[in-house]
Amino acid sequence: MTAPAESAPAAAVAAQSGTARLEGALAALPESKRELARLLLAARQTVPARPAPRSGAGPVPATALQTRVWRREYAHPGTGTGSHAVRLTGRLDPARLRDALTGVLRQHEALRTRLVAGTGEPAGARLVVDDEPCLRLTQTDLSAYEPQGRADRVARQITESAGTVLDLESGRTSWFRLLRLAPEEHVLILTSHLAVFDGWSSGVFLTDLAAAYRDGGDSLAPPDLQFPDYADWQRRWLAGPDGAADLARRRAVFAGSPPAPRAPGGFERGHLPVRLARRPVEAGLALGAAEGATPFMTLLTALAVVLARREGRTDVVIGTPAAGRFAGPLEGAVGQFTTVVPIRLDLSGEPPFRELLHRARTAVAEALSHQRLPLDALFGEGDPPPYSVLFALHNYPAVPFDLPGIEVSQLPGPPARHLELYSPDPAATLACVGLVERDGEIGGTAEYNRRAAAPEDVRGLLTGIEEVLDRAVAAPASPTITRT
Known part of the structure; x- marks a missing residue:
């Protein structure tokens, strides 16, 4: 029998009444037991496939x-x-900037989060969100120095900021420096810890900072989801049947892929600039586009051929850093959502490059659909993953940092240090090649393990991509593309 339409409002009232009684019962508990009760109630609920606001506000x-x-x-x-x-060129109001920075810290829980040692299960750190923001901003006046002296000191401050030791347990996860070069020229340096701030977060932060500078620090509304919401959901989802099943399916894909070998000497970071030759890349990307492959898919396919030749394999795994923001509400939050998606490419049977492109399209789409799975859960904490090379063609959205009456320009900084983020065992990583496309040129920076590779080895990956694309364009139907 179908229930009458009039029962719907009554059901809603009953649900609201039940929620009110539950909240009253929780409020009557001692504070030490209140959060535990909330967690136990949450554990009984079905975990959704996507993050939702967490129950309660405890660690x-x-x-x-x-x-x-x-x-x-x-x-x-x-x-x-x-x-x-x-660099900020124009009449800047430092007090207004300070208020705007405080407003952004207040808006995003990740920027008010401390990582402290937990007790019990699961083992590891806990996220504790402080109620009030704590802005750490130093202001330095360099206007008395000559132009070269100012430039040298700015460069030194930028370098020093990248080496700043931040304290995760005290909540000192960010530090800002405002350098005054002239009455209408400043440099703002934003220093943050990768545990709470990823590449995408930079755009979110700058967008909100500009809005807070224009309209006041109290004008910002918090995002629909905060990073602790995501962290709480991830743990519960992985422990539930849906997460466990997804994890098992994905592990099966890599069951036959051996872990990457560890360099005998461990890990020592190195950086070098890299660039792809324009002619073979343009022709290769055009070939890929004709087969429905994105530039990333085409370059990834060429790199897989290079690695297959190098390792003497027909089964290649390459890791690619992904934003990890698989749900729309996560896009407006600051936090460390980055994940590495391993992509397994099958090169068996000496297929022509066109066939490889179609295989890569399928493999990339399948891999990216599993961004919810954290790398550490997929391969085990501290275990070498089945890839030694990471590859990324970055496409973070361009964010105009629009301050009223002020011209904003980016300043180059020290190379990124991401290998510890991208691999549970950096000693098992050869290189991470991160590229961007600007004005028809594709280039960027390679971060590599000096104990596992020399600069010429890393450059060889790039020249290998160019050579593969050259051969593919010349003979796209040839079955010899994987041969040396």
Whole structure:
């Protein structure tokens, strides 16, 4: 029998009444038991496929990636620090900027989060969100120096900021420096810890900072989801049947892929600029587009051929950093959502490059559909993953940092230090090649392990991509593309 339409409002009232009674019962509990009761109630509920606001506001377990970065910070202080600098030309109001920075810290829980040692299960760090923001801003006047002296000191401050040791347990996860070069010229340096701030967060932060500078620090509304909401959801989803099943399916894909070998000497970071030759890349990307492949898919396919030749394999796994913001509400939050998506490419049967492109399209789409799975859960904490090379063609959305009456320009900074983020065991990583496309040119920076590769080895990956694309364009139907 169908229930009468009039029963719907009554059901809603009853639900609201039940919620009110539940909240009253929770409020009557001692504070020490209140959050435990909330967690037990949440554990009985079905975990949705996408994050939702968490129940309560107490500590939540850190993500697996955060726990790994947190532990590494103890052994190697400062390795998780990231830095970003902008030049501000125009009449800047420092007090207004300070208010805007405080407003952004207040808006995003990730920027008010401490990572502290947890007790009980699961083991690892806990996220504790402070109620009030704590802005750490230093102001330095360099206007008395000659132009070259100012430039040298700005460069030194940017370099020093990237090496700043931040304290995750005290909540000192960010630090800002405002350098005054002249009455209408400043440099703002943003220093943050990778445990709470990823590449996408830079755009979110600058957008909100501009809005707060224009309209006041109290004008900002918090995002629909905060990072602790995501961390709480991830733990519960992985422990539930849906997450466990997805994890098992994905593990089966890599069951036959051996872990990457560890370099005998461990890990020592190196950086070098890289660039792809324009002619073979343009022709290769046009071939890929004709087969329905994106530039990333085409370059990834060529790199897979290079690695297959190098390793003598027909089964290649390449890791690619992904934003990890698989739900729309996550796009407006600051936090460390980055994940590495391993992509397994099958090159067996000496297929022509066109066939490889179609295989890559399927493999990339399948891999990216599993961004919810954290790398540490997929392969085990501290275990070498089945890839030694990471490849990215970055496409973070361009964000205009629009301050009224002020011209904003980016300043180059020290190379990124991401290998600890992208691999549970950096000693098992050869290189991470991060490229961007600007004005028809594709180039960027390669971060590599000096104990596993020399600069010429890393450059060889790039020249290998160019050579593969050259051969593919000349003979796209040839079955010899995987041969040396």
